[in-house]
């Protein structure tokens with residue numbers, strides 16, 4: 001079994017460069033389905049499990065995709081297939097983002113139902129509501145969602161009940177080739193939405209207002225391949241910022257964009273962390289004593305849920321009581337049980353986690369219950385007494401490129417190893433806690 005082994009106690013120093021953003025590149029790759037003519041070149045593509053899954057989803061649709069030197073070359077000129085099977089969708093929910101582009105391009109899509117996942121039930125009703133408003137007929141059965149439209153989709157006014165990132169992206173992509181104008185109200189405002197809109201516009205689309213709560217998409221006849229560079233990963237950047245702060249280190253996070261990280265910077269500064277904008281990134285200096293703060297996760301520009309677990313690791317070191325309230329996902333506290341194994345004082349009350357610190361964490365055997373939980377456990381391990389062993393690395397590999405090696409390069413005592421588990425019993429099943437959610441993201 002592969003494990004990441006962390007020996008706590010080292011301060012982190014130096015420079016670390018962030019990759020292209022997972023949550024930006026996945027919709028951008030999906031959007032390249034829209035190009036009836038020409039080849040798209042997508043740059044700064046991170047080498048992540050999710051990216052390889054998306055490549056397979058596209059190849060399965062009969063699209064040519066090459067991945068070399070951190071660049072994707074995509075040609076979608078051929079006759080497209082319509083189906084994304086369960087084996088892809090269960091690995092990565094973002095596979096569902098091919099529905100909007102397929103509907104726009106060929107008027108038909110059949111995608112496996114995403115199902116539940118570790119952090120919540122994650123319905124897709126808002127995506128479907130958007131497609132239906134644009135004239136698609138949607139049917140659910142036998143584990144699939146089938147959507148179909150006679151002729152072109154029609155522009156529509158769509159109000160999202162919640163500013164869902166995925167629904168905003170899927171509807172935006174569907175609308176690019178619709179007849180007439182689509183207006184998305186209560187749209188998500190995340191930087192990844194702006195990145196996608198820029199790519200769509202480079203392909204010939206007419207998307208206005210991305211980054212605000214109202215997006216207008218004027219449908220065009222057709223799109224062609226374009227060049228696009230993916231924005232830096234604000235969550236990877238944030239994870240390194242916490243790594244610097246938690247170890248009382250001094251780190252330059254190259255490529256971190258302050259504009260994308262305002263809520264995190266604000267909260268870390270409130271805790272006493274020094275953060276300065278430098279030429280091509282952010283310099284982060286951890287203080288001797290961290291102050292407690294309260295955090296509520298919200299859609300952008302609120303505090304990102306994808307940084308909640310990592311901030312919990314930091315708050316475990318703060319001197320006093322902090323409260324985190326998770327409002328985006330109903331079950332994103334799977335890491336709390338794992339932190340408890342490391343000797344931490346956290347109480348869950350409804351949607352809030354009450355953290356009393358500082359905690360002298362102790363190294364333990366812990367499981368990455370989801371992607372960010374995994375990163376958070378490694379962060380906690382950096383300051384724990386003794387050795388922390390993190391398993392279930394497939395979650396971490398969905399969203400971090402060489403996390404162990406990168407942390408090692410800035411002074412952490414972290415290794416990724418293959419450890420043979422001597423159970424003494426052949427064919428013994430893994431304990432339930434480790435089997436949990438390995439199929440779903």
Ligand SMILES: CC(=O)N[C@H]1[C@@H](OP(=O)(O)OP(=O)(O)OC[C@H]2O[C@@H](n3ccc(=O)[nH]c3=O)[C@H](O)[C@@H]2O)O[C@H](CO)[C@@H](O)[C@@H]1O
Nearest residue numbers: 023094122123124125126127162164165166167306328329
């Ligand atoms: C690949 C990607 O970009 N993933 C990000 C994206 O996920 P994703 O796009 O799935 O997240 P959403 O913004 O859609 O989900 C936010 C909330 O809305 C709910 N919801 C969503 C859609 C819908 O049709 N109905 C509905 O009820 C979800 O269950 C969740 O509670 O945004 C999340 C919120 O910032 C991040 O945590 C994920 O890292």
Ligand SMILES: C=C(OP(=O)(O)O)C(=O)O
Nearest residue numbers: 093094306371372399441
């Ligand atoms: C939850 C996340 O991603 P996804 O939506 O792909 O599961 C994440 O990036 O933290």
